[in-house]
Amino acid sequence: MKFHNLSSQYRSLQKEINQAVTQVLQSGHFSEGNEISRFESQFANTHLSPYCIALNSGTSALHTILKSLDITSGHQVIVPTNTCFPTVEAIYMTGAQPLLVDCEPDYYNIDPGQIESVINENTKAIVAVHLYGQPAQMDKIRNIADKHNLLLIEDCSQAHLASFNGTMVGNFGIASAFSFYPTKNLGAFGEGGAVVTNDASLNNKIRAFKNHGSSTKNVHEFIGHNYRMDSIQAAILSVKLKHLQKWTERRRKNAQHYLELLADCHEIVLPATHPKSFHVYHQFVIRVQKRDQLQQFLQRQGIETAIHYPIPCHLQPALSHLGYRKGSFPIAEMLVNQILSLPVAEHLTHPDIGYICDRIKKFYHK
């Protein structure tokens, strides 16, 4: 039982994808051009946002947003410690300092109740992460950002098509980052990312930033980067985007099946969904005691699982100079010893989920 099965996904779309890639190869246009602008408008429409800028990774997307909002050294940016490391890394890349915050015990996203206590006069922005595919509590976070005049940015790398209180992620802050890393809910055949925004001038600035600070050929208004998406990736993503809704429904059905089958297994804390959240289950994360033994047991039964993430950001060696210690963020630290991500992607069928649950119950002698 594979955790990801990207080759079976490819086989299911082989004809369409080969055709799209061949078209790019024959066109001779491998950077910028029609494939890019087509994907940008399709992705913007999908997320009900006026602007999308295609980039070469989610990390680039976060870095580009922060740079284009003039976040720089001396500034501080609030971010959950329970996130994929690149969220924090992108803040570092601007020279700003990340201000880490613990997560809530129920939904594992940044705890809105702990944000205000870290705000000071150098704090400029909040990066809210929709971890595992569940939106952070954007109503409360939006209120805090407004009250303290902070920029609000969303890291939607794990949350394509998720929504909160009926609003699609990517629309709560000034700009949002998406990743199309191969294993994300929408994945390229290589690296990819995007920014979504409803701010016209930010859109222009980000377009220039990803292209060496240039919006007019050979004129460089500022120092930027090369963060452009490859045309081949855009062509592949356009094909895959048509299937995203169907795949998301499959993830949600798989998750629902786990929730039903494991409901009577009291050794397991099942993932909770906030009543206002539309969860897209990038990961289906359970919490258990004896986690490592369960993981090894499942591995022996041919079931791949994963841990997202085994080390919270505040305990990463790269951030040791910030002075956080073991005990700084008790909820995130409790999670790292208990969490286990079960396979939930669209290649899994109901019988697969049934088999996995059966094995889990067997481990607990049920």
Ligand SMILES: *Cc1c(COP(=O)(O)O)cnc(C)c1O
């Ligand atoms: C994957 C991911 C990133 C980084 O995206 P890349 O495309 O790998 O650079 C950032 N934040 C989160 C929450 C992610 O899951």
